[in-house]
Amino acid sequence: MRENNLFRRNTKFAFIAGGFFFTLIISFIKYLTGPEWAFSAFYLFPIIIVTWNAGIGAGILMSFASALLWLSADLMVSSFFSSVIIPCLNETFRLIVFVIITVIVFKLKKALENQKELARTDPLTAVPNRRAFYDIANRELAKARRYQTPISFLYMDIDNFKHINDNFGHHTGDQLLRSVAETIENHIRAIDVIVRFGGDEFGILFAETGAESAFRIVGKLKKKLHTLVRDNGWPVTFSVGVVTFENLPASIEEMINAADAQMYFAKQNGKNQTRHSVVAGQDKIISPLEAA
Numbered sequence: 001m002r003e004n005n006l007f008r009r010n011t012k013f014a015f016i017a018g019g020f021f022f023t024l025i026i027s028f029i030k031y032l033t034g035p036e037w038a039f040s041a042f043y044l045f046p047i048i049i050v051t052w053n054a055g056i057g058a059g060i061l062m063s064f065a066s067a068l069l070w071l072s073a074d075l076m077v078s079s080f081f082s083s084v085i086i087p088c089l090n091e092t093f094r095l096i097v098f099v100i101i102t103v104i105v106f107k108l109k110k111a112l113e114n115q116k117e118l119a120r121t122d123p124l125t126a127v128p129n130r131r132a133f134y135d136i137a138n139r140e141l142a143k144a145r146r147y148q149t150p151i152s153f154l155y156m157d158i159d160n161f162k163h164i165n166d167n168f169g170h171h172t173g174d175q176l177l178r179s180v181a182e183t184i185e186n187h188i189r190a191i192d193v194i195v196r197f198g199g200d201e202f203g204i205l206f207a208e209t210g211a212e213s214a215f216r217i218v219g220k221l222k223k224k225l226h227t228l229v230r231d232n233g234w235p236v237t238f239s240v241g242v243v244t245f246e247n248l249p250a251s252i253e254e255m256i257n258a259a260d261a262q263m264y265f266a267k268q269n270g271k272n273q274t275r276h277s278v279v280a281g282q283d284k285i286i287s288p289l290e291a292a
Contacts, residue, residue: 012054019046019062027069031076040094043070047098048105056106063098067091122196124174125181133195133203137252140193140207144248151207152214152244155259158200159237159271168234176234183228187221203256211244211278218242218274237272239263246280 026042043066051059071091120132128136144151158180165173177200184194184204193205204221206214222238229236241262249255258279266273 012058015050015053016058016061019050019058020065022046023062023066023069027073030070031073040097043094043098044101047102051102051105052109056102059102059106060099063095063102066098067095070094122181125178125196127181127185127194127196127202130195130197133193133205134252136193137205137255140205141248141252141255144208144245149208150210150244150246151205151248151255152209152211152242153206153255153259154204154214154218155241155256155263156202156204157239157263157267159239159267161200161236164234164236172234176229176232176236179228179232180225183224184221187224188217203259209244210246211276214242214244215276218276222274239267239271240274241266242274242276244276244278246278249279 023043023046047059047062047066050062068091071088120129120135121127122129140151143149158176161173161176164176177196180202181194181196184202188194188204188206191207193207195203195205197203206217209217218240222240225238241259241264243255243258243262245255245258249258258277262275262277266275
């Protein structure tokens with residue numbers, strides 16, 4: 001994390017330094033050509049690039065630097081103007097334009113980032129959606145292959161969720177889903193990843209987690225969820241399928257399907273159960289650990 005922060009700081013500094021150098025070159029060319037030639041558009045390039053990559057503070061700094069360097073170039077040929085006040089007023093107005101453009105570029109970037117984040121987030125529960133989960137899970141799977149560490153995946157379905165919508169209303173159903181997602185997020189590790197697949201189905205990827213650790217974590221998590229629904233008077237339970245992969249899956253789809261099959265088995269055998277299995281050995285035999 002510290003290395004990433006250092007890299008980001010160095011990258012921002014590089015953009016600022018590069019922008020300032022480019023602005024200096026433009027100002028020098030302007031000085032050589034005299035005030036009759038307009039170079040406003042050229043000053044915008046470093047301002048826009050620095051704002052986009054280094055933030056609004058750096059963009060405003062570049063705006064001031066551009067205006068001051070332009071003013072300096074004009075003052076060096078001040079005999080061209082009838083009064084020294086004229087270039088000062090000109091640069092003041094240009095500075096205002098530069099700052100306005102800086103703010104527009106910064107807000108545009110933020111809007112694009114927000115749209116990108118919304119495209120990767122479930123709008124109801126604010127947890128990663130399937131698209132975002134696949135990106136993260138593929139990285140975790142590649143890491144597990146590199147370091148030969150197991151991973152575990154949970155697939156969970158809320159039993160009798162339709163009863164909540166039919167008898168308590170969709171508002172209560174939405175509240176239940178948000179509360180379940182929040183409870184899961186609050187009781188998993190930072191390296192674990194929750195996903196809402198849609199409807200009342202959730203998944204959790206437990207990185208670097210073997211069978212015993214997954215067994216323990218899932219047990220604690222189900223207790224928290226049962227406490228949540230009991231305290232709110234929601235008549236639902238949870239059918240859970242968990243698969244620990246000591247022999248890593250070939251794809252994320254294989255991982256999800258294996259856990260989904262275990263969840264379906266739990267649901268078909270009375271609901272409110274956890275079915276925990278392990279994929280081990282070259283033949284990838286799934287052996288049940290728990291069916292209660």
